[in-house]
Amino acid sequence: MWQNLNHVKNTYLMKIKISTKPIYYSSLILFVLLLLGLTIHTTIVLPQLDHRENLTPQIIKGKMVWEEHNCIGCHTLLGEGAYFAPELSNVYKRRGGSQGGIYFIKAWLKAMPTNIPGRRQMPQFNLTEDELNALIAFLKWTSEINTSSWPPSEKG
Amino acid sequence: MLYPSQAVAKPYFIAAIALFAVQVLFGLIIGIQYVMINIPFITFATAKLIHTNLLIIWLLFGFMGAAYYIIPEESEQELYNPKLAVQLFWIFLALTIITTLGYLLLPYATFAKITGNQFFPTMGREYLEQPTIIKLGLFAVLCGFSYNIAMTVLHGRKTMINLLLLVGIVGSTIVFVFAFYNSSNLVLAKYYRWWLLHFWLEGTWELIMEAILAYVIFKITGDRAIVEKWLYIIVAVTLTTTVLGIGHHYYWIGVPEYWQWVGTIFSVFELLPFFFMVLFVFNVVNCTKCQYSNNAVKLWALSTPIMAFLGAGVLGFLHTLAPVNYYSHGTQITSAHGHLAFYSTYVMIVLTMISYAMPILRDHKVINDGIAQKFEILAFWLMTVAMSLMALFIAIAGIMQVYVQRATDLALPFIEIQNSMVVMFWLREIGGVVFFIGVIIYITNFFMVKKEYGTR
Numbered sequence: 001m002w003q004n005l006n007h008v009k010n011t012y013l014m015k016i017k018i019s020t021k022p023i024y025y026s027s028l029i030l031f032v033l034l035l036l037g038l039t040i041h042t043t044i045v046l047p048q049l050d051h052r053e054n055l056t057p058q059i060i061k062g063k064m065v066w067e068e069h070n071c072i073g074c075h076t077l078l079g080e081g082a083y084f085a086p087e088l089s090n091v092y093k094r095r096g097g098s099q100g101g102i103y104f105i106k107a108w109l110k111a112m113p114t115n116i117p118g119r120r121q122m123p124q125f126n127l128t129e130d131e132l133n134a135l136i137a138f139l140k141w142t143s144e145i146n147t148s149s150w151p152p153s154e155k156g
Numbered sequence: 157m158l159y160p161s162q163a164v165a166k167p168y169f170i171a172a173i174a175l176f177a178v179q180v181l182f183g184l185i186i187g188i189q190y191v192m193i194n195i196p197f198i199t200f201a202t203a204k205l206i207h208t209n210l211l212i213i214w215l216l217f218g219f220m221g222a223a224y225y226i227i228p229e230e231s232e233q234e235l236y237n238p239k240l241a242v243q244l245f246w247i248f249l250a251l252t253i254i255t256t257l258g259y260l261l262l263p264y265a266t267f268a269k270i271t272g273n274q275f276f277p278t279m280g281r282e283y284l285e286q287p288t289i290i291k292l293g294l295f296a297v298l299c300g301f302s303y304n305i306a307m308t309v310l311h312g313r314k315t316m317i318n319l320l321l322l323v324g325i326v327g328s329t330i331v332f333v334f335a336f337y338n339s340s341n342l343v344l345a346k347y348y349r350w351w352l353l354h355f356w357l358e359g360t361w362e363l364i365m366e367a368i369l370a371y372v373i374f375k376i377t378g379d380r381a382i383v384e385k386w387l388y389i390i391v392a393v394t395l396t397t398t399v400l401g402i403g404h405h406y407y408w409i410g411v412p413e414y415w416q417w418v419g420t421i422f423s424v425f426e427l428l429p430f431f432f433m434v435l436f437v438f439n440v441v442n443c444t445k446c447q448y449s450n451n452a453v454k455l456w457a458l459s460t461p462i463m464a465f466l467g468a469g470v471l472g473f474l475h476t477l478a479p480v481n482y483y484s485h486g487t488q489i490t491s492a493h494g495h496l497a498f499y500s501t502y503v504m505i506v507l508t509m510i511s512y513a514m515p516i517l518r519d520h521k522v523i524n525d526g527i528a529q530k531f532e533i534l535a536f537w538l539m540t541v542a543m544s545l546m547a548l549f550i551a552i553a554g555i556m557q558v559y560v561q562r563a564t565d566l567a568l569p570f571i572e573i574q575n576s577m578v579v580m581f582w583l584r585e586i587g588g589v590v591f592f593i594g595v596i597i598y599i600t601n602f603f604m605v606k607k608e609y610g611t612r
Contacts, residue, residue, distance in 0.1 A: 020389075020392065024392040024396065027396050028392075028395055028396050028399070031396055031399040031400050032399055034399075034400060035399050035400055035402065038400075038414070038415075038418065041412070042347070042411050042412055042415075045412055046343060046344070046410075046411065049343070049410050049411065049412065050341060050342070050343040050344075050410050052341050055340065055341060060340040063340060063342060064273075064274070064277055066280065067268075067273075067277060067279055067280025067281065067338075068264070068265050068268040068269075068273060068277075068279060068280055069264060069265050069280070070201050070205065070264040070265075070279075070280055070285060071280070072280065072281065072282050073199075073200065073201025073202070073204050073205055073264070073285075074200055074201050074204070076486040077342075078342075078346065078408055078409050078410070078486075079408055079485040079486030079490075080282055080346065080409075080486065081282055081486070082200075082201070082204050082282075083486065083487060083488055083490065083491050084189075084190070084200050084204070085570070086569075086570040086571075087486060087570075118575070119571060120189075120200075120571060120574070121194060123199055123201075125265070141342075142342060145342070145343060145409075145410040146410055147408045147409065147410050148407065148408060148413050148416070150407070150408035150482060150485065151408075151486070151562070152482060152483060152562040152563075153561060153562045155561050155562070155568075155569065155570055155573075156486075156561070156570060
């Protein structure tokens with residue numbers, strides 16, 4: 001009986017294979033073209049969303065400070081990274097924005113580690129004043145990206 | 157073993173298993189840091205770095221071993237250049253050890269400075285933390301590997317299995333060039349980072365996984381025609397759904413909002429390949445003629461699609477619907493999905509392949525003793541159940557996190573919320589220990605001399 005059933009299945013699958021080949025190839029090509037098209041459109045409208053006109057050499061340096069200290073080893077930035085420490089894409093706004101965000105973050109980074117028992121510790125990275133300013137400028141720029149109102153809460 | 161050059165797969169499999177054990181060990185260290193906070197000598201970021209990087213590396217070792225084993229047999233001829241395969245093994249291993257030691261012994265910033273990251277910055281992004289030079293080396297290894305496989309396939313018999321494997325391997329190598337693109341504009345950098353990560357994990361790697369699964373199922377059932385027909389459907393669905401499925405990584409990184417629609421719709425379709433894989437294994441294995449004595453392989457091969465369907469398919473589908481992802485993105489829920497998806501698709505398929513090929517590579521004769529089999533099956537259950545429970549505990553922690561942190565207006569900061577979930581993190585760590593015991597048992601089964609393997 002199994003053999004018989006397998007035979008039926010076999011011919012059925014064969015039919016699927018022949019009849020779907022054109023559908024398969026055309027949909028694959030369609031989706032690849034769609035991806036490329038959407039990528040082109042995204043590239044065109046992106047400047048209005050990421051505000052790249054505000055990118056300064058300082059912010060670009062700040063991104064490198066961010067990357068070279070493996071911040072995503074604990075934190076997330078726009079939700080990508082590790083989930084051990086808070087989301088930082090909105091940390092500039094969370095910590096006061098133009099009303100002192102810079103000073104809060106700078107003081108925070110300098111005060112690490114807090115050595116409070118039972119609390120996760122952030123290492124002291126000994127960043128120079130230049131690097132600190134660059135990093136904070138980068139975080140400020142990141143907080144201004146139009147992210148469809150993500151994260152849902154100020155807490156990240 | 158039909159072709160002597162298949163033997164080059166052996167060191168790859170050994171390295172894969174050894175690095176797997178190390179990777180899980182570092183996972184345990186991270187897990188401890190979630191509950192006991194301060195561990196001397198190693199920071200969370202370093203341990204996490206090694207945990208995730210070694211995962212990718214050992215899976216690559218596993219894929220390479222699988223390809224070197226499968227390709228000669230499917231192409232019906234010796235590997236094009238077995239010497240190259242052995243040389244690439246040592247280069248790859250050296251790169252892995254250097255990178256891991258660099259992470260372990262140097263502060264990350266120093267490692268970046270020494271390797272000249274400032275001249276060509278590619279470091280410090282999730283999964284792409286390796287120094288630029290190491291990435292170049294990795295790319296060279298992938299190119300040599302692709303070349304070797306391609307020459308073997310092109311000169312030999314072409315089957316659906318080896319062609320698919322070839323496409324997966326060459327595709328993986330090609331998309332790796334996106335590892336070198338890191339725009340100073342964060343949004344663009346993130347946009348194209350996914351062209352590597354998405355098309356690896358949900359594209360070319362999935363093709364490799366399907367090819368390995370098809371090969372092992374073919375070896376169990378001996379019916380190539382039916383395997384190839386199923387494979388055609390599975391591959392067709394994988395390729396068509398994965399292309400725009402990339403949209404589910406783009407919801408909140410600063411690109412236009414239509415990506416939420418694109419990503420959500422294609423996330424639903426991305427369930428299909430896993431669904432067909434489940435149908436496939438259950439249809440073909442359900443034959444009374446098949447007499448295959450390596451029960452461990454059968455168990456691995458049957459469970460992989462089921463677990464992949466749950467972990468990568470269903471959990472991934474739920475988590476990547478835009479309205480859900482708005483709340484779950486970047487929380488412990490992501491971690492839960494990541495764990496189960498990686499384990500159920502890639503870890504399990506590599507272990508399936510190793511379970512099938514290793515006894516043959518080690519020239520074990522068929523012995524109906526079965527103690528090694530029992531050990532391996534025990535290891536399978538320990539690992540699979542432990543990982544499922546770990547994912548469950550992390551997901552519960554994630555739901556708690558989302559509720560308190562994002563869905564309510566409680567004035568609790570992140571750290572306080574995390575501390576309130578410590579029970580879940582303890583349970584997860586216990587799950588991790590059980591998983592590690594499973595890994596140890598899995599390794600011990602290789603040191604048991606009597607091992608049966610399947611013949612038809």
